Amino acid sequence: MASRPVPQRTQRAAGDIGEHLRTWRKLQRLTIAQVAERAGVARATVSRLEHGDTTVGFEVVLNVARALDVLDQLVRSVDPYETDLGRARADEALPQRVRP
Secondary structure (H helix, E strand, O other): OOOOOOOHHHHHHHHHHHHHHHHHHHHOOOOHHHHHHHHOOOHHHHHHHHOOOOOOOHHHHHHHHHHOOOHHHHHHHOOHHHOHHHHHOOOOOOOOOOOO
């Protein structure tokens, strides 16, 4: 089964996120091996994540963020109620489903 090409914007975002996680690791003076051990993954996996590999699993991203103590920030960054739109519509009832 052939995989679909990764959109360029997604690749850029993966690279940016990987770079940010690498910077967090370095700010905390941690090695890739230390982060990998704390996250329960292989060193190579952390390295792939830091280099923007889009095939790294979502659980790995979350575990590495937890190991770097930035998981709460990551969760907050996608909280819709932390945005102007989310706050403006906070009192509205969300639909159970969104249909085309």
